[in-house]
Amino acid sequence: xxxxxxxxxxxxxxxxxxxxxxxxxxxxxxxxxxxxxxxxxxxxxxxxxxxxxxxxxxxxxxxxxxxxxxxxxxxxxxxxxxxxxxxxxxxxxxxxxxxxxxxxxxxxxxxxxx
Amino acid sequence: xxxxxxxxxxxxxxxxxxxxxxxxxxxxxxxxxxxxxxxxxxxxxxxxxxxxxxxxxxxxxxxxxxxxxxxxxxxxxxxxxxxxxxxxxxxxxxxxxxxxxxxxxxxxxxxxx
Numbered sequence: 001x002x003x004x005x006x007x008x009x010x011x012x013x014x015x016x017x018x019x020x021x022x023x024x025x026x027x028x029x030x031x032x033x034x035x036x037x038x039x040x041x042x043x044x045x046x047x048x049x050x051x052x053x054x055x056x057x058x059x060x061x062x063x064x065x066x067x068x069x070x071x072x073x074x075x076x077x078x079x080x081x082x083x084x085x086x087x088x089x090x091x092x093x094x095x096x097x098x099x100x101x102x103x104x105x106x107x108x109x110x111x112x113x114x
Numbered sequence: 115x116x117x118x119x120x121x122x123x124x125x126x127x128x129x130x131x132x133x134x135x136x137x138x139x140x141x142x143x144x145x146x147x148x149x150x151x152x153x154x155x156x157x158x159x160x161x162x163x164x165x166x167x168x169x170x171x172x173x174x175x176x177x178x179x180x181x182x183x184x185x186x187x188x189x190x191x192x193x194x195x196x197x198x199x200x201x202x203x204x205x206x207x208x209x210x211x212x213x214x215x216x217x218x219x220x221x222x223x224x225x226x227x
Contacts, residue, residue: 035217040219041219042118042203042217042218042219043158043203043205043215044217045214045215058214090157092158100146100163100165101207102148102160102163103148103160103215104160105150105157105158105159105160107156107157108155108157
């Protein structure tokens with residue numbers, strides 16, 4: 001079984017709809033991240049969390065919100081989706097206790113907003 | 115602001131060649147540098163991570179080096195194989211505390227038989 005899973009893997013929605021992307025991990029890591037990937041722009045950090053009570057904005061947090069429901073779960077919400085949020089979204093985890101916080105990524109969610 | 119650049123954007127080589135992928139960063143005050151592989155429709159697989167105190171890391175046919183003073187990292191792939199075809203991304207971590215990664219836009223590698 002994959003260590004970092006994302007659901008759904010693909011989603012097509014319409015402008016104005018509320019969308020939630022979910023991420024779960026079995027690695028026991030404390031840190032979790034959400035990134036988006038756009039062609040020609042690389043991956044950019046949306047939000048990150050170091051534990052259940054900790055939420056931090058990343059580079060491009062406008063239009064997004066997150067919830068860290070448990071150590072193993074980190075959800076990304078688009079309250080009112082717009083077409084320029086069409087992208088590939090990745091969840092990642094890392095473990096501070098390991099001393100070197102190498103990041104491990106999920107398979108991604110391809111979101112299309114029409 | 116830290117910027118990470120990867121050149122070339124795409125590379126096509128015959129099987130068996132040794133090749134070098136380049137990654138440049140503008141701010142030498144990085145905490146570590148990580149190389150990833152991305153296959154179409156799939157997530158990122160971590161290949162190598164070099165801490166700021168290290169000069170290089172090796173895993174099998176892969177060797178990554180880091181030169182902070184010149185703002186460069188290279189990924190060396192020995193004896194390339196068609197299975198190495200993928201997009202390779204480098205990412206710089208700015209600090210131990212924040213652990214945020216700044217990604218390059220990647221090099222798309224194709225190895226043909």
